[in-house]
Amino acid sequence: MPTPDRTSLADIVTAARHILESQGLPGLTMQAVAERVGVRAPSLYKRVRNRDTLIRLVAEATVREMGERLDAVAGSGDPRRDLRELAHAFRAFAHAHPAGYHLIFNNGPAETRPDLDTLTLASAPALRVAADLAGPEHALPGARMITAWANGFVSMELAGAFNLGGDLDETFEFGITRLTAALTAGTPPRVG
Template identity: 60%
Template sequence: MPAPQRTSLAAIRRAAAELLEADGPGGLTMQAVAERVGVRAPSLYKHVPGRDALVRLVAEDAATELGVALEAAAPPGTTPRDGLEAAASALRRFAHARPAAFRLVLSPGAEGTRPDPEVSRRAAATVLRLAAELAGPQQALPAARTITAWASGFVAMELADAFRMGGDVDAAFTFGVDALARALAQPSQT
C-alpha cells in the first residue's frame, strides 16, 4: 500500500504564491515551498517536475486571477471608456495587492516559466474586447498592447514610488485613461 500524500498540488500552488509575494522570485524555490507545505523537497517532484514548472503554475494562477478581475470590473455592455477605466483600475488594484505576481505576469521570463498561451489569451480577453470596441476590430491587438503598456507602466512606476514630483497620482491615472480612450476611439465614437 503506497504512503498517503502529505500535500497536494493546490497546497503547493498556494504556498508558492505566498512565497513569491513574501520573498520575490528568488525566494520561490522547491526547498522553500516544501518547507512551507511540510514535506521534503523530493516529495514536491511527485506534483511538479521542477522550479520552472512551479513558477509557470504561479504565473498561470496569477494571470487567471487577473483575467477574472478584469472581466468582473468591465463586463460586456460597459461603455468602452468606462470599461477601460474599470479594467485599468482592476489591474492597478491587483498590482497593489500582489506586486510580485503582477511583475511575474507582465514581464517575460524563461520560456518554461511563462503561462500557457491559452491562459494568457483568456486573461487578456477583456482588454482585447475593450480595445476592439474603442479602436475597431482591425486595430484591436495594437490598441490592446497600447492599453496594456500604458497601464502596466503606470502601475510599475507607482509601485516603484517613481512619481515624486508631487501632484495627485489618482488624477494622473484618470487623465491617462481619458487620453487613451480619446486616442484610441474610432471616429464614430468621438
C-alpha cells in the same frame, strides 16, 4: 507531515504564490514551498518537476486570477466605463500582488512563462474593450496600447519612480481619459 497524495498541486501553487509575495522570487524555492505545505522537498518533485515549472505554474495562476478580475469589471456595455473599470482593476491587482504582477510582466526564461492559452484568456477583457472603443479591426493594437500604458504607469508607481510630486490618482484618471480619447478618435492614418 502529510503524504504527497494529500498535497494537491493547487495547494502547492497557493503556497508558492504566498512565498513569492512575502519573500520575492529568490525566496521561492522548492524547499520553502515543501515546508509551507508540510512535505519534504523530494516529495514535492512528485507534483512539480523543478523550480522553473513551479514559477510557470505560479505565473499562470497569477495571470488567470488577474484575467478573472478584469473580466468581472469589463462588461457594463459602456466601453468608456469598461476601460476605466478595467484600468482600475489592473492597478488594484498589481498593488495587491506586486511580486506576482512583476513576475507576469517580466521576460524570464521561456520555461517560466505562462502558456499562450492562459495569456489569451486573460487578454480577452482588454481585447473586448479595445474592439468596442476602436473597432474590431483595431482590437489587438488597442489592447496592446491599453496594456502598455497601464503596465508602464503601474510599474513606475510600484517602483516609486514618480518623483515630481502630484496626485497619482489624478494622473491615472488623466491617462485613462486620454487613452479613451485616443482609442475612440477614429481610424488612424496608415504608417509606412
